[in-house]
Amino acid sequence: MPAVEIHGPNGVGKTATARRRAATVLALDDPADRELVLADRSYPTRVAAPVLIDEWQRVPDVWDIVRRDVDARSERGRYLLTGSAVPTGVSLHSGAGRIVGLRMRPLSLAERAVEEPAVSLAGLLNGSSDIGGTTVIGLATYIEEIVASGFPDIRADAPRARALRLDGYLDAVAQREFAEQGLRVRRPQVLRGWLAAFAAATSTTASYNSILMAATPGESDKPAKTTTIAYRDVLQSLWLLDEVDAWLPTRNDFARLGQAPKHQLADPALAARLLGVDAAGLCSGAQGRASDLRPGTLLGALFEHLVTLSVRVYAAAADASVHHLRTTNGDHEVDLVVQLPDGRVLAIEVKLADRVADGDVRHLTWLRSQIGDELVDAVVVTTGRHAYRRSDGIAVVPAALLGP
Incomplete structure (x- = not known):
């Protein structure tokens, strides 16, 4: 997929999972990373992929930045977005066909390894x-x-x-x-x-x-x-x-x-x-x-x-x-x-x-x-x-x- 958005509650493992697959990490709950993206909206489009944009809802404009970049190039597997909340009071353009949303839930019994499923x-x-x-x-x-x-x-x-x-x-x-x-x-x-x-x-x-x-x-x-x-x-x-x-x-x-x-x-x-x-x-x-x-x-x-x-x-x-x-x-x-x-x-x-x-x-x-x-x-x-x-x-x- 060109872009995948992983959503779910805090502490469920979104960031830890996505970091294993990312070459560049932009953590938007970090003031320095947030200021960088706000100052240079094209920055996420120029860094090494895959690009993880963590807590993307802190800068909702990131959604449109990613959507437009996906439209502009045919690169697969470029963006991972993670978020623990849906932005409020913000109108987002649909990412349909560009940004695929996946819900991450707490660990299932199989993932907890209490037993080998049969x-x-x-x-x-x-x-x-x-x-x-x-x-x-x-x-x-x-x-x-x-x-x-x-x-x-x-x-x-x-x-x-x-x-x-x-x-x-x-x-x-x-x-x-x-x-x-x-x-x-x-x-x-x-x-x-x-x-x-x-x-x-x-x-x-x-x-x-x-x-x-x-x-x-x-x-x-x-x-x-x-x-x-x-x-x-x-x-x-x-x-x-x-x-x-x-x-x-x-x-x-x-x-x-x-x-x-x-x-x-x-x-x-x-x-x-x-x-x-x-x-x-x-x-x-x-x-x-x-x-x-x-x-x-x-x-x-x-x-x-x-x-x-x-x-x-x-x-x-x-x-x-x-x-x-x-x-x-x-x-x-x-x-x-x-x-x-x-x-x-x-x-x-x-x-x-x-x-x-x-x-x-x-x-x-x-x-x-x-x-x-x-x-x-x-x-x-x-x-x-x-x-x-x-x-x-x-x-x-x-x-x-x-x-x-």
């Missing part, structure tokens, strides 16, 4: 029926991975240091990054409460109004709905929300499907910290605040979050998108629907258990009856030890054994 998501999407493999990974490891974080630098720390750094990360969002995005928060404790309520709604489609009510229990002076919408918009611009959109196929032979997104933050460890729950708490069944926002347990919601994060990383590598399915009356739900560009789908249920009963696959068999051959495969992701295929054709795969 089942490929890309293979399942391509019709592979091979299912097999055994792992020693159990529930305790998944709980540790939930709280350890997929942010590469943070996860390397000891548990107490990780917790302090995640708290500092969230404090920086509320106290500094919101202001940098043009929204000064008068009452940071209200924002923190809203974030905690949002975390409590992890892996649900709870309404934003119910999240707002849960954020301020017993308070008469609640923030206006417009305020919480502004919170959501800024978090999206910082790539800290990673909600799963509803699957809305073009075919019309379905009963009505829900359109609400499923709520998730960028990393399940952020949700756990916002709720004040550590590995020991999750092991003992702690539910955190606002537990009435979700129908199941907090551990189940966070395990689904961890699996979803991993599936989204694998799906992106396979040029597939990830959605969820829920009928409007709630009769049927499928946790994840991975869709290929041609419309075929892979359906995934996430189950916090080490074995699968017939009742656990009823939504998958229902979907298969609805769309037939458009369903390339159906999988239940578990905390179990063995990957296998049931007699009804549905695959059972431990989360640690699923990879790209």
Whole structure:
């Protein structure tokens, strides 16, 4: 590609990854580099390629500089742009066809190397029926991975240091990054409460109004709905929300499907910290605040979050998108629907258990009856030890054994 823009939340590894591929680095959060580019707009076009322009949103004009240079020459692989926020108050010309955007997410389970994957998501999407493999990974490891974080630098720390750094990360969002995005928060404790309520709604489609009510229990002076919408918009611009959109196929032979997104933050460890729950708490069944926002347990919601994060990383590598399915009356739900560009789908249920009963696959068999051959495969992701295929054709795969 002539130019690739890597976006994602702070600390996810964008700069470290891009630096490995760059001959020239312009760090626009460095005043010296920023002044150089502002003084000489053509400078990035003259230096040795590949050129990494880090935190490009600090000088939004860089977008047009790169776009025009891509138009002016046919050189491939010249620019890497990285950014942890979408510029606010700035009108950018579309980079369509010139600048390709890629989202970098926190580390998936496969990237964390907790186990060697035995089942490929890309293979399942391509019709592979091979299912097999055994792992020693159990529930305790998944709980540790939930709280350890997929942010590469943070996860390397000891548990107490990780917790302090995640708290500092969230404090920086509320106290500094919101202001940098043009929204000064008068009452940071209200924002923190809203974030905690949002975390409590992890892996649900709870309404934003119910999240707002849960954020301020017993308070008469609640923030206006417009305020919480502004919170959501800024978090999206910082790539800290990673909600799963509803699957809305073009075919019309379905009963009505829900359109609400499923709520998730960028990393399940952020949700756990916002709720004040550590590995020991999750092991003992702690539910955190606002537990009435979700129908199941907090551990189940966070395990689904961890699996979803991993599936989204694998799906992106396979040029597939990830959605969820829920009928409007709630009769049927499928946790994840991975869709290929041609419309075929892979359906995934996430189950916090080490074995699968017939009742656990009823939504998958229902979907298969609805769309037939458009369903390339159906999988239940578990905390179990063995990957296998049931007699009804549905695959059972431990989360640690699923990879790209």
